[in-house]
Amino acid sequence: MTVTASAPSTATAPPGHPSSSLGLAEVLSDVRVMVGRSLRRSSRDGEALVMAVMLPVALMLLFVYVFGGAIEVGTDYINYVVPGIILLCAGFGAASTATYVANDAVTGVVDRFRSMPIFGSACLIGHVVASVVRNLLATVVVIGVALLIGWRPSAGPVEWLLTLVFLVLFMTAVSFLSAALGLLVGSVEAANSVTFVMLFLPYVSSAFVPPDTMPAALRGFAEHQPITPMIETLRGLLMGSVIGSSWWIAAVEWAAVLAVSAVGAGLLFRRKTR
Numbered sequence: 001m002t003v004t005a006s007a008p009s010t011a012t013a014p015p016g017h018p019s020s021s022l023g024l025a026e027v028l029s030d031v032r033v034m035v036g037r038s039l040r041r042s043s044r045d046g047e048a049l050v051m052a053v054m055l056p057v058a059l060m061l062l063f064v065y066v067f068g069g070a071i072e073v074g075t076d077y078i079n080y081v082v083p084g085i086i087l088l089c090a091g092f093g094a095a096s097t098a099t100y101v102a103n104d105a106v107t108g109v110v111d112r113f114r115s116m117p118i119f120g121s122a123c124l125i126g127h128v129v130a131s132v133v134r135n136l137l138a139t140v141v142v143i144g145v146a147l148l149i150g151w152r153p154s155a156g157p158v159e160w161l162l163t164l165v166f167l168v169l170f171m172t173a174v175s176f177l178s179a180a181l182g183l184l185v186g187s188v189e190a191a192n193s194v195t196f197v198m199l200f201l202p203y204v205s206s207a208f209v210p211p212d213t214m215p216a217a218l219r220g221f222a223e224h225q226p227i228t229p230m231i232e233t234l235r236g237l238l239m240g241s242v243i244g245s246s247w248w249i250a251a252v253e254w255a256a257v258l259a260v261s262a263v264g265a266g267l268l269f270r271r272k273t274r
Helices: 024-044 046-070 077-095 097-106 109-114 122-148 157-185 188-194 196-204 216-224 227-239 246-272
Strands: none
Touching (some): 024 097, 024 122, 046 077, 077 122, 097 109, 097 122, 097 157, 122 157, 122 246, 157 196, 157 227, 188 196, 196 216, 196 227, 216 227, 227 246
């Protein structure tokens, strides 16, 4: 008797996990769908969108018009503080990724995706890409307001392009870190609380005042934490100040954060979907 081999079926692959039957086109299609889902979800969360823009703008206005006259930085305070506000805006919006990922985990959305023959990490990547898009849009708004109130950057096209590269690196790293934290803590409330630490770091850096004006113990932390070299790099690119070694320190540190966070988030996501 002749036995005819049947065609392979994708149903034999573990649902919700990548398999050899998934080509690059299918993977990209799955990621595109998940990015669209995350962006649509963000557009419905009006409160989070408003806060992602309004809080950095409010802080910028507060520091420029209330505290700026009393802070001596050797230049117009607005030109000093805006690069820090830009990074604060990027970090604030990226940190919200933790709550979106945690919500998917606790509401059973991830389990539903697991039952589908899709690329396993598409949901996670979708959250991160959507976070970067959201934060780039929020950053544009913050820059627009800064220009309206008198900020005058000296950057040319190359400097603006490099600024974009560093911002995208920072946003992606913080988004993956937030996603990992959201998967780790397991609840929306805890995810919202744990990201407070990341939002606090820019305040103890060179974002608002030079670290050498701080008490000795605090100055040491401000000078050596990873936010400061990123801010100094952005300040140098946008305002023409001396960057020194800040650019490569920022690149190495945040590339390391991105690598560790991406691997950690992927492992935690696979553990959640087993």
